[in-house]
Amino acid sequence: MGWEYVIPGYLIVFGSLATYTITLLRRGRQLAAQLPPEKRRFLD
Amino acid sequence: MTTEMSPESVSGPSSTDQSGPESFSTTASKVTTVLGWLSLASIAALLAFGLLISPPEISQGESVRLFYIHVPSAIVCLYIAFSITFVGSVIYLRKQSVFWDLVAGASAEVGVVFLGFTLATGMLWGKPTWGTYWTWDPRLTSTAVSFVLYLGYLAVRRLDMDPVARSKRAAILGIISFANLIIIRYSVAWWRSLHQGTTLDPRDTQLDDSMLVSFFLGLVALSLTFAWLVIHRFRVAWLEHQLEAQQLEVAIAERTASAGPTGLAAGGA
Numbered sequence: 001m002g003w004e005y006v007i008p009g010y011l012i013v014f015g016s017l018a019t020y021t022i023t024l025l026r027r028g029r030q031l032a033a034q035l036p037p038e039k040r041r042f043l044d
Numbered sequence: 045m046t047t048e049m050s051p052e053s054v055s056g057p058s059s060t061d062q063s064g065p066e067s068f069s070t071t072a073s074k075v076t077t078v079l080g081w082l083s084l085a086s087i088a089a090l091l092a093f094g095l096l097i098s099p100p101e102i103s104q105g106e107s108v109r110l111f112y113i114h115v116p117s118a119i120v121c122l123y124i125a126f127s128i129t130f131v132g133s134v135i136y137l138r139k140q141s142v143f144w145d146l147v148a149g150a151s152a153e154v155g156v157v158f159l160g161f162t163l164a165t166g167m168l169w170g171k172p173t174w175g176t177y178w179t180w181d182p183r184l185t186s187t188a189v190s191f192v193l194y195l196g197y198l199a200v201r202r203l204d205m206d207p208v209a210r211s212k213r214a215a216i217l218g219i220i221s222f223a224n225l226i227i228i229r230y231s232v233a234w235w236r237s238l239h240q241g242t243t244l245d246p247r248d249t250q251l252d253d254s255m256l257v258s259f260f261l262g263l264v265a266l267s268l269t270f271a272w273l274v275i276h277r278f279r280v281a282w283l284e285h286q287l288e289a290q291q292l293e294v295a296i297a298e299r300t301a302s303a304g305p306t307g308l309a310a311g312g313a
Contacts, residue, residue: 002100002107005168009110010095012168013117013161014087017269020157024276028071031283039286 071279079272086265093258101255107172108255114165116262117158118187120270122225125155126194128274133218136211142285145211148218149201150277154270156194163191174238182231183239190228193221207288 032040072080094112101108132148135141166184167177178184200214232239251259 001105002109002172005107005172006095006109009113009165009168010091012164013113014091016157016161017273021273021276024273024280025071028276028280028283031280031287032070035283035286035290039290040283 071276071283076272076275079268079275083265083268083272086261086268090258090261090265093254093261098254098258099252104173107169109258110165110169112258112262113266114162114169115259116266117161117165119263120266121155121158121162122190122228124267124270125151125158125274126190126222126225129155129194129197129218130222133215136215137219140208142211145215146278146281146285147274148215149198150274150281152194152197152201152218154273154277156191156198157273158266158270159187159191159194163187179238181238182235183228183237186224186228186231190221190224193217193224197221 090112094109098109098112100106128151129148132144132151135144136148166187170179171177197214197217200217201210203210203213227234231237
């Protein structure tokens with residue numbers, strides 16, 4: 001009793017985390033490619 | 045899923061190559077690589093304990109397993125993420141620091157993701173427990189209001205306007221939105237609420253040991269994942285900021301170059 005709620009809950013959380021992570025890393029790579037190395041530092 | 049979460053699997057080059065400032069071709073670094081693997085290990089442990097090892101609860105049955113992700117998600121977004129946004133917003137308004145503006149924005153975005161998890165898992169837990177996915181209970185309503193407020197905060201950060209004015213408006217909204225968190229925290233005490241109060245009292249817990257372990261694994265796993273995501277989101281925001289500044293420099297240079305000869309010609313005529 002209850003697995004029909006538990007499985008979607010875990011899928012939503014960890015599926016969304018995986019999707020968000022991939023999107024974030026790809027975005028970072030795309031942006032870094034558009035900047036010269038000296039501007040890729042994260043802090044001034 | 046674990047492969048997808050790996051920094052190296054998406055970023056391409058090994059993050060061990062990211063040691064020097066000149067080699068930041070991705071948002072990964074040694075610290076985030078270690079943090080990423082720790083997050084994955086703790087998520088694996090959470091899934092093992094939360095879904096397999098811990099027993100079902102006597103009255104709630106298997107649905108108690110949602111507790112191991114629902115409560116940690118709520119703690120991470122309401123107590124950590126939005127507090128960082130609040131602090132970052134205050135410091136930004138005092139010092140006009142781009143760093144703190146970006147930290148506040150990064151933490152808010154990841155916090156909204158975790159708040160979405162809190163709402164979704166809460167609704168899924170509510171159906172077998174209360175018999176409904178949603179009710180306009182004070183705790184649920186104030187949490188939904190917070191979700192909308194922080195979505196608004198993220199929308200303000202994307203407005204096409206002067207960056208300084210945009211950051212100031214976002215910071216003010218980040219401070220105002222924080223007030224609602226106090227309402228969420230005390231809503232179960234101030235009003236009659238369907239939502240339970242304190243979930244875990246360390247002095248008097250009747251939870252099975254493996255349930256407690258599952259809960260704390262959930263807290264550790266989601267906290268580490270949050271930290272990892274915020275660092276990456278901050279770095280992406282920093283790159284966006286640098287690119288925006290670079291595009292502005294190029295546009296000014298082009299305008300100056302094209303205006304030069306025309307200006308001279310106009311002056312000569």
